[in-house]
Amino acid sequence: xxxxxxxxxxxxxxxxxxxxxxxxxxxxxxxxxxxxxxxxxxxxxxxxxxxxxxxxxxxxxxxxxxxxxxxxxxxxxxxxxxxxxxxxxxxxxxxxxxxxxxxxxxxxxxxxx
Amino acid sequence: xxxxxxxxxxxxxxxxxxxxxxxxxxxxxxxxxxxxxxxxxxxxxxxxxxxxxxxxxxxxxxxxxxxxxxxxxxxxxxxxxxxxxxxxxxxxxxxxxxxxxxxxxxxxxxxxxxxxxxxxxxxxxxxxxxxxxxxxxxxxxxxxxxxxxxxxxxxxxxxxxxxxxxxxxxxxxxxxxxxxxxxxxxxxxxxxxxxxxxxxxxxxxxxxxxxx
Numbered sequence: 007x008x009x010x011x012x013x014x015x016x017x018x019x020x021x022x023x024x025x026x027x028x029x030x031x032x033x034x035x036x037x038x039x040x041x042x043x044x045x046x047x048x049x050x051x052x053x054x055x056x057x058x059x060x061x062x063x064x065x066x067x068x069x070x071x072x073x074x075x076x077x078x079x080x081x082x083x084x085x086x087x088x089x090x091x092x093x094x095x096x097x098x099x100x101x102x103x104x105x106x107x108x109x110x111x112x113x114x115x116x117x118x119x
Numbered sequence: 120x121x122x123x124x125x126x127x128x129x130x131x132x133x134x135x136x137x138x139x140x141x142x143x144x145x146x147x148x149x150x151x152x153x154x155x156x157x158x159x160x161x162x163x164x165x166x167x168x169x170x171x172x173x174x175x176x177x178x179x180x181x182x183x184x185x186x187x188x189x190x191x192x193x194x195x196x197x198x199x200x201x202x203x204x205x206x207x208x209x210x211x212x213x214x215x216x217x218x219x220x221x222x223x224x225x226x227x228x229x230x231x232x233x234x235x236x237x238x239x240x241x242x243x244x245x246x247x248x249x250x251x252x253x254x255x256x257x258x259x260x261x262x263x264x265x266x267x268x269x270x271x272x273x274x275x276x277x278x279x280x281x282x283x284x285x286x287x288x289x290x291x292x293x294x295x296x297x298x299x300x301x302x303x304x305x306x307x308x309x310x311x312x313x314x315x316x317x318x319x320x321x322x323x324x325x326x327x328x329x330x331x
Contacts, residue, residue, distance in 0.1 A: 043196060046196045053329065077322075081314075085310070097145065097149075098148060109163060113170075
């Protein structure tokens with residue numbers, strides 16, 4: 007397990023070095039970006055369609071889940087988290103966890119009042 | 120004469136040696152986290168009030184033009200694509216394509232703001248503004264909905280304007296070859312900001328326009 011993490015870090019370290027030197031690292035194909043965009047537009051259409059169906063209390067959850075999927079598509083591909091090294095990924099994860107903690111605490115308070 | 124040139128080159132090179140793209144990117148992410156908490160606090164307020172005034176929120180949101188909202192969503196998603204493509208173009212040393220993509224992004228940002236302008240003026244002409252006649256007859260839930268609507272979409276609109284200024288500076292940098300295929304972290308950071316603005320809208324759209 008620890009070996010795996012070590013080799014991952016080594017790999018991302020090498021990537022970072024390559025990035026600084028050559029500047030040619032991690033070139034994503036234009037086609038990939040366009041596919042991601044098509045996915046995002048399709049998910050927007052799904053959000054609008056689902057909102058028209060009366061799902062009751064599920065409406066909000068569905069909208070938020072779709073928005074979260076769209077966000078991860080934008081983050082992973084457009085914001086290049088895919089190519090970020092481990093420390094940046096952990097950095098981002100910690101902030102999201104802090105943010106979700108606020109939400110969970112607030113809503114557990116509101117729901118059980 | 121020759122010595123002088125060499126010294127100048129040496130200084131230039133050592134300047135490059137001190138560049139740290141990873142640190143620059145991390146600083147940008149740190150800034151984006153503060154933005155997440157700024158908007159996150161307001162989303163939390165939205166969530167708590169929607170929980171408390173579910174009916175008022177639904178009545179208020181019924182007046183929203185979800186078509187304009189959807190169009191603006193597509194506009195921002197497309198502008199995110201063009202920013203990503205412009206970074207791809209710079210990586211491939213396709214300067215003209217990179218510039219064209221950034222100009223297109225600015226156009227999208229402008230289109231978004233124009234739609235927002237029409238939307239807000241429609242609501243204001245209907246008397247929905249602080250102290251406005253329509254707002255005074257509304258229930259607490261509706262008033263809070265519109266308060267949050269103006270503050271959150273307004274702050275988001277400000278971010279669109281800031282993002283456009285940021286990207287306009289990047290256009291100038293590309294034209295002056297300050298941003299090149301081996302030195303484009305500035306453009307990456309501007310892109311990260313623009314994508315964040317897009318992500319915030321991804322959440323604002325269903326929460327304010329699609330309540331049924």
